[in-house]
Amino acid sequence: MSETNGTSGTGPRLRAVLESIPTYRPGRPAATGGPVAYKLSSNENPYPPLPGVMESALAAAASFNRYPDMACGALVEELAERFGVPTAHIATGTGSVGVAQQLVQATAGPGDEVIYAWRSFEAYPIITQVSGATSVQVPLTDGDVHDLDAMADAITDRTRLIFVCNPNNPTGTVVRRAELERFLDRVPSDVLVVLDEAYKEFIRDPEVPDGLAIYRERPNVAVLRTFSKAYGLAGLRVGFAVAHEPVAAALRKTAVPFGVSQVAQDAAVASLRAEDELLGRVGSLVCERTRVYDGLVEQGWTVPETHANFVWLRLGERTVDFAAACEQAGVVVRPFPGEGVRVTIGETEGNDIFLRTTETFRKEHY
Numbered sequence: 498m499s500e501t502n503g504t505s506g507t508g509p510r511l512r513a514v515l516e517s518i519p520t521y522r523p524g525r526p527a528a529t530g531g532p533v534a535y536k537l538s539s540n541e542n543p544y545p546p547l548p549g550v551m552e553s554a555l556a557a558a559a560s561f562n563r564y565p566d567m568a569c570g571a572l573v574e575e576l577a578e579r580f581g582v583p584t585a586h587i588a589t590g591t592g593s594v595g596v597a598q599q600l601v602q603a604t605a606g607p608g609d610e611v612i613y614a615w616r617s618f619e620a621y622p623i624i625t626q627v628s629g630a631t632s633v634q635v636p637l638t639d640g641d642v643h644d645l646d647a648m649a650d651a652i653t654d655r656t657r658l659i660f661v662c663n664p665n666n667p668t669g670t671v672v673r674r675a676e677l678e679r680f681l682d683r684v685p686s687d688v689l690v691v692l693d694e695a696y697k698e699f700i701r702d703p704e705v706p707d708g709l710a711i712y713r714e715r716p717n718v719a720v721l722r723t724f725s726k727a728y729g730l731a732g733l734r735v736g737f738a739v740a741h742e743p744v745a746a747a748l749r750k751t752a753v754p755f756g757v758s759q760v761a762q763d764a765a766v767a768s769l770r771a772e773d774e775l776l777g778r779v780g781s782l783v784c785e786r787t788r789v790y791d792g793l794v795e796q797g798w799t800v801p802e803t804h805a806n807f808v809w810l811r812l813g814e815r816t817v818d819f820a821a822a823c824e825q826a827g828v829v830v831r832p833f834p835g836e837g838v839r840v841t842i843g844e845t846e847g848n849d850i851f852l853r854t855t856e857t858f859r860k861e862h863y
């Protein structure tokens with residue numbers, strides 16, 4: 498039949514660009530049924546949901562025969578009040594990766610360029626190519642930090658969007674206020690700069706700017722935030738951007754209708770109201786981060802200073818072997834073969850296993 502209707506019999510024609518798009522690789526889950534295993538591969542929050550947040554989610558679940566509030570009204574109101582911004586400046590989506598995709602779709606298509614550091618969040622190349630736009634990857638510096646001068650030099654008249662991931666995933670490094678302002682001064686006003694602050698709540702360095710302060714002064718800056726990390730709602734999929742109009746309005750147009758469930762919306766509102774307790778947990782994770790970082794340095798590793806809920810070990814060719822050693826010891830980490838591993842700060846026991854593994858691995862291989 499395919500021969501007679503003029504097709505080659507190979508099935509529906511898909512866009513050629515899909516062939517070159519890397520598949521998003523989620524962090525591997527911890528093994529079940531085996532020895533104790535800790536998942537340190539996805540930068541999640543190791544704490545279970547707070548009782549109040551759980552109650553809100555369960556109450557919303559009772560009416561999941563209905564569509565959610567498409568405008569995420571209660572959540573948008575709550576966020577607008579918290580940040581002192583107009584509700585029209587807030588756009589929500591299915592996780593901040595969903596909002597990142599909306600941002601690319603709103604700004605860049607075939608022939609356009611999207612600039613970001615590399616290595617950085619692995620969704621950037623995917624969402625850029627899905628949009629038909631071209632990725633311009635600017636290597637991190639030797640210290641694993643964004644090379645903002647090189648990123649500014651990479652701007653052309655085809656550039657439509659620039660991601661600045663602060664802190665950067667997977668290195669945990671940051672750009673500070675003065676260098677970011679200097680960079681932004683070089684970006685043309687018709688190019689959108691997205692400050693991806695998925696790990697904002699883990700930052701303790703006062704020189705690292707709050708993207709919201711920058712957005713207020715600059716109409717071409719949007720800030721991306723998520724409930725997945727510090728707020729512990731990764732499984733519910735809700736993130737948001739704060740941006741001036743018309744960017745925020747464009748995000749509402751490129752959103753998947755009803756993409757944020759009512760369970761997610763109500764849990765996010767409850768999380769904001771339980772912020773003191775949640776941020777207390779973040780404080781504990783930051784203490785653990787210091788302990789893990791110091792432990793690694795003491796063992797002799799060179800580790801970039803991390804401002805997020807993970808550490809980055811540049812292991813090069815030893816990356817895959819090290820990840821296997823971790824798994825054998827009972828922790829799952831995130832390897833980037835040939836480059837390094839990203840290890841989330843998790844439960845104390847998991848962090849301890851990781852530190853014991855690094856110690857043994859170092860003695861055996863260095």
Ligand SMILES: Cc1ncc(COP(=O)(O)O)c(C=O)c1O
Binds near residue numbers: 591593665722735
């Ligand atoms: C830098 C960065 N941005 C965005 C995201 C997306 O998170 P979510 O879609 O869960 O909000 C992640 C997740 O790992 C990330 O590391």
